[in-house]
Amino acid sequence: MVADTPSWLNRRRAPSMMRDRPSRPLLAVFTDSMVRQQNLVPQTIRETAPARVILTPPSDGTKPAPTSAPRRPTSALAPVSTYRTTPSPHPEGRGGARGAYPECVYRFLLTPRWISLHVVVLLVIPAFVFLGRWQFGRYEERSFTSHQATANLAAAPVPVDRLTTPGGTVRVQDKYRTVTAAGTFDAAHQLLVRRRPQEGVLGFYVLTPLVTGDGQAVLVNRGWVKAGASADAVPDVPAPAPGRVTVTGRLRPAETEDTSGIKDRPGLPPGQVMLIDTGRIGGGLPYRLYGGFVELTSQSPQAAAAPVPVPEPDVGEGGGLNLAYGVQWWLFIAVAIGGWILLIRREAADIRAGQAEDGSKRDTKEPTEPIDA
Numbered sequence: 001m002v003a004d005t006p007s008w009l010n011r012r013r014a015p016s017m018m019r020d021r022p023s024r025p026l027l028a029v030f031t032d033s034m035v036r037q038q039n040l041v042p043q044t045i046r047e048t049a050p051a052r053v054i055l056t057p058p059s060d061g062t063k064p065a066p067t068s069a070p071r072r073p074t075s076a077l078a079p080v081s082t083y084r085t086t087p088s089p090h091p092e093g094r095g096g097a098r099g100a101y102p103e104c105v106y107r108f109l110l111t112p113r114w115i116s117l118h119v120v121v122l123l124v125i126p127a128f129v130f131l132g133r134w135q136f137g138r139y140e141e142r143s144f145t146s147h148q149a150t151a152n153l154a155a156a157p158v159p160v161d162r163l164t165t166p167g168g169t170v171r172v173q174d175k176y177r178t179v180t181a182a183g184t185f186d187a188a189h190q191l192l193v194r195r196r197p198q199e200g201v202l203g204f205y206v207l208t209p210l211v212t213g214d215g216q217a218v219l220v221n222r223g224w225v226k227a228g229a230s231a232d233a234v235p236d237v238p239a240p241a242p243g244r245v246t247v248t249g250r251l252r253p254a255e256t257e258d259t260s261g262i263k264d265r266p267g268l269p270p271g272q273v274m275l276i277d278t279g280r281i282g283g284g285l286p287y288r289l290y291g292g293f294v295e296l297t298s299q300s301p302q303a304a305a306a307p308v309p310v311p312e313p314d315v316g317e318g319g320g321l322n323l324a325y326g327v328q329w330w331l332f333i334a335v336a337i338g339g340w341i342l343l344i345r346r347e348a349a350d351i352r353a354g355q356a357e358d359g360s361k362r363d364t365k366e367p368t369e370p371i372d373a
Contacts, residue, residue, distance in 0.1 A: 105348050121340045128333045135326035142319030149315040152176040157248055160290060166216050167282075170253040170292035176313060179251045179294060183212040185220070185240035189285055192237070192272045195262060198224045198308065206307045207276060208240050210247060210294075211287060219278060219293040220247055223307025232269060238305035245301060249294040250313075254278045 108114060153176050160179040164170050186209045193205035203226045209217040228235045255275040257263055264274045273281065282289035295310050 105351055106344075108347055108351065109344065117340070117343070121336055124336050125333055128329050128336070132326045132329035132333075135322045135329060139319040139322035139326060142322060146315045146319065148173060149176045149313070153178070153250070153312065153315075160218055160251065160294065163251055164291040166288040166290055168291035170251055172253070174251060175253060176315075177251045178248065178297075180246060180248050181210055181212060181218050181220075181294065182244065182246045183210045183217070184244050185209070185242075186211055186217065187240055190237070190240075190271070191281065192225075192235070193221075193276055194268065194272055194274055196224060198311070201226060203227045204235055204237075204272075205276070205310070206237055207273075207281075207293070209285065209287075209289070210245075215287045216290065217285070217287045218290040219276065219281065220249065221252075221276070221293055221295045221310060223296060223309050225307050234269075238303065238307060241299065241301060241303035243301075245299050247294065247296055247299045249296045249298075251292055252276075252295055253292050 109118075152174070155177060157178040157180045160181045163174045163177055163179060189209050191207040193207055196203055196205045203224050205224055206222045208220055208222055210220045211217040222240065225235045225237055227233075253259070254277050255262075256277065257275070260275060262274055264277075268274065276293050278289045278291060278293060297309065
């Protein structure tokens with residue numbers, strides 16, 4: 001039977017009560033040590049409960065009068081059982097802020113799977129840089145070529161011997177310059193250039209030497225004619241104008257397999273070639289050829305019949321497509337770096353969430369029974 005003890009019994013039992021509970025300073029030290037070790041935060045401090053003792057009746061048989069037992073004074077530090085444990089506000093550690101010890105959270109970056117990802121990203125970024133720089137280089141080259149070709153097409157005509165020489169070559173910066181030449185056409189050494197489509201129709205270019213005098217001549221592309229019924233059939237080719245003529249046209253460098261994209265091959269029918277190669281063609285002529293050739297745009301006097309003129313070249317838009325590709329490759333660099341960082345942050349967030357969940361499960365266990373003082 002448990003009840004409040006009378007004052008006379010309280011004095012008699014005081015030594016026994018003092019033996020039943022630990023001294024106050026020792027309990028305070030023990031509680032403070034437990035708080036520090038378990039990283040617990042005191043949430044409420046309440047007064048200690050009245051002391052409970054077992055009532056023993058007096059020897060004379062009288063019933064003792066119930067009296068209130070003295071209450072223990074309130075202390076700034078309550079017993080262990082009065083502290084309510086709450087989860088730590090920083091489950092990652094005691095650093096005072098989230099991510100106090102990032103080396104523990106980001107240790108996954110050293111796993112084989114993540115090391116492979118790092119290597120891939122570090123290899124992809126230089127590759128994208130190289131591809132972007134290459135596309136920008138192509139853009140600058142094509143832009144320069146386009147602007148130069150446009151200026152050359154609009155330039156005033158000059159004599160052909162000012163831009164090329166017999167047995168020489170045409171400079172890249174002189175491509176599409178308008179030139180003039182005077183002489184007579186040599187129809188006996190006329191050639192047909194195979195595989196030259198125009199407006200979607202396969203045909204031939206008509207290549208006729210124009211003899212300028214003094215044992216020199218220039219090749220003139222007089223225009224395009226449609227191919228015959230078969231590959232070996234000779235197409236109908238209008239004859240060149242007789243007598244001395246003056247031609248005006250665009251100066252072009254000699255063709256090669258690289259510049260034209262056409263593969264030269266032997267065994268062609270007589271009078272036919274695959275490429276307008278002045279070096280090879282000039283080897284079978286009785287005069288020396290100027291470097292390059294002229295695409296005819298006009299002549300005086302006019303011929304009674306003439307091949308279809310070759311259309312003006314398309315100088316393009318200055319490599320605008322290459323510029324777009326270069327920007328695209330460099331944007332891929334930002335995407336690669338941003339995706340890399342995003343994956344790392346997501347992995348770290350998942351690890352933090354798992355640590356917080358584990359800590360919450362440990363801190364929400366059932367509390368133990370209070371310890372009676």
